[in-house]
Amino acid sequence: MSDGTVMVFLNGASVVVSAGSTVAAAMWNAGQPCRISVTGEVRTALCGMGICFECRALIDGRAHRRSCQVVVRDGMVVETQR
Amino acid sequence: MASGATAAGMGHLVVMDDSPAQLALTQYSRSIWRELMAQLPASVEYQACGTIWVAADEEEMVEVYAKSRICASAGVQAEVLSPAQLANAEPRLRDGLAGGLLVPDDGVVYPPAAAGFFLQQAVQAGAEFLQGSDAVFASQGLVRLANGTTLTADRILLSPGADCSLLPGLPIRRRKGHLLITDRYPGFLRHQLVELGYLKSAHSTEADSVAFNVQPRRTGQMLIGSSRQFDNNDAATDEKIVRQMLQRALAYMPGLGQLSGLRLWTGFRAATPDKLPLIGPAGRLTGEVADPSLWLAAGFEGLGITNAPGAARLMADQLLGRISMIDPEPFLPNRFVAQETVYV
Numbered sequence: 001m002s003d004g005t006v007m008v009f010l011n012g013a014s015v016v017v018s019a020g021s022t023v024a025a026a027m028w029n030a031g032q033p034c035r036i037s038v039t040g041e042v043r044t045a046l047c048g049m050g051i052c053f054e055c056r057a058l059i060d061g062r063a064h065r066r067s068c069q070v071v072v073r074d075g076m077v078v079e080t081q082r
Numbered sequence: 083m084a085s086g087a088t089a090a091g092m093g094h095l096v097v098m099d100d101s102p103a104q105l106a107l108t109q110y111s112r113s114i115w116r117e118l119m120a121q122l123p124a125s126v127e128y129q130a131c132g133t134i135w136v137a138a139d140e141e142e143m144v145e146v147y148a149k150s151r152i153c154a155s156a157g158v159q160a161e162v163l164s165p166a167q168l169a170n171a172e173p174r175l176r177d178g179l180a181g182g183l184l185v186p187d188d189g190v191v192y193p194p195a196a197a198g199f200f201l202q203q204a205v206q207a208g209a210e211f212l213q214g215s216d217a218v219f220a221s222q223g224l225v226r227l228a229n230g231t232t233l234t235a236d237r238i239l240l241s242p243g244a245d246c247s248l249l250p251g252l253p254i255r256r257r258k259g260h261l262l263i264t265d266r267y268p269g270f271l272r273h274q275l276v277e278l279g280y281l282k283s284a285h286s287t288e289a290d291s292v293a294f295n296v297q298p299r300r301t302g303q304m305l306i307g308s309s310r311q312f313d314n315n316d317a318a319t320d321e322k323i324v325r326q327m328l329q330r331a332l333a334y335m336p337g338l339g340q341l342s343g344l345r346l347w348t349g350f351r352a353a354t355p356d357k358l359p360l361i362g363p364a365g366r367l368t369g370e371v372a373d374p375s376l377w378l379a380a381g382f383e384g385l386g387i388t389n390a391p392g393a394a395r396l397m398a399d400q401l402l403g404r405i406s407m408i409d410p411e412p413f414l415p416n417r418f419v420a421q422e423t424v425y426v
Contacts, residue, residue: 038266038301056265064265064342082268 006074023067023078024048024055034067035081056081083201083213084194086243087386090349092261092297092305093193094274095388096133097185099152103358103412108385109158110408111392112187118391125195127300133188134163134171134273135280136294136334137180142278146183153185160185174270174337190274190297193387200390220248221368223375237401239377240364243386244350249368252360253418254381257351258311260324265342268302277334280308288312292327294334306331306338312353319346354381359389361396361413377401378415 005016008023010030017026024045027034033042034055045055050069057067058079067078095115099105115128122128137143146162153160163171163182171184205211215229220240225233242248244256280293295308309327314320324346332339354360360367364376377400379393396413399406 062340063267 006072006076008072008074008076008078010078011080017072019072021072023057023059023065023070023072023076025068026072027055027057027067027078027080033080083211084197086245087349087351087382088193088197088243090259090261090347091193091351091384091387092295092307093191093196093387094133094297095189095191096274096276096385097153097158097188098385098388099149099156100357101412103409104385105152105156105158106408107359107389107392107396107413109156110395111389112189114391114395115189115191115388116187122191122196123199125192126199127192127195128189129191129298129300130187130189131298132184132186132273134168134275135183135185136168136175136275136277137182138277138279138334139180143180145278146181149183153183158185159187172271172273172275174335175275176334176336179334184273188274190299191387192299196387196390217248220376221373236375237377238375239379239397241379242352243380244352246352249364251367251369252378252380253354253367254352254360255312256315257353257383258309258314258316258320258348259307259351259384260309260319260327260346260348262306262324262328262343262346263299264304264306264338265344266302267304267341270302270337270341271296271298271304274298275334277330290323292323292330294330296331296335296338303344304338304341306343310351315350317348317350319348351383352381352386353383355418357383359383359385359393359413360415360418361393362400362410362415365416366419367415 004019006019007014007016008026010032015030028044034044034057037043043054045068046052048068050066055067056064058081059065059070060077064081095112097108097112119128137146150160150162161184163184165179165181168179168182215227217225218228219226220238223234223236225238246252246254274297277294280295290311292309297305309323360378360381364378365372368376379397382389396406396410
């Protein structure tokens, strides 16, 4: 969008976020967990710099992408990694 | 506990048929695993996922039919898969494969947890578990630990894995392997898949080799193998053979290349010259004069988890003088002593 925002789809809902945001930030602001752990716990970004792998999410069909290292793009489809 | 091959291996419970004795032991052992299934704690992650032996070409399909006949004659359930049935069973395999053999009763466990379960049962039955100090000497009913502790027993059962420093005379060689574990991709893979070429890889006695062998875990993770290297005692990962191993896997399942690998490690199999384990009295394998106190359960190569329960029954039967369900003769350690005598 021309106003410095983009629209992404987070777990099926369309969300407007600032252009240049990381996917992890977009998920945090929308209250969506990045992933569900193997024991069923909700997880989100921890280190924010691509080291801890806590922020893995399903982005445009690709599993286990580190959402803190991916910048949002208009029309991007993001889902909590299960 | 479970610090050697038990922690490093895949935990594939598989009937192998490359000799009648191996078929008998793996089939017997797998039947015990299946009896235990209901008692195993969830941490053991038992899954009856079955094995599919994947045939790349018509030559390997000939092996599929041969294997299926052997399975039928031994009473092991197995089903020949056409290319379409193979693709239906495992859609992520590449196109153009010739078919396969599904062995539905094979399975998977998490070996360290299984070892923990068996240990706990032994302790409940009165065994005392000592850890933290290596056994450095075992002979004539006496075991000495590195910390100076001395233990005595009429019978000493040695299960040294691939570390034969206690008994250097054993006919066991270390055979290094690599495994890689991926992140979680539930539904990517349903069965343990092994290329039929694996049999060539596992049997070639000297050269380094790799084979396509992938396993689904209950978490959705996958283990990717396999490699075999003799005379490489370096526990570090070997980039050259890992690359070959992964290229082999990609040649069968190209989608694996899109997945994240989490960890890569090595382990050492304990290989014997005839591919069968040593189960029974050590006899003269440990010296010129037989030491009746020493017994062996060793040399299981890649089948230690599969064969653990069968080997334990054979051992208990021999110690107690009971008749075994299968012939223990092919596994007696003295078969290697007898061979030497013939040629000396």
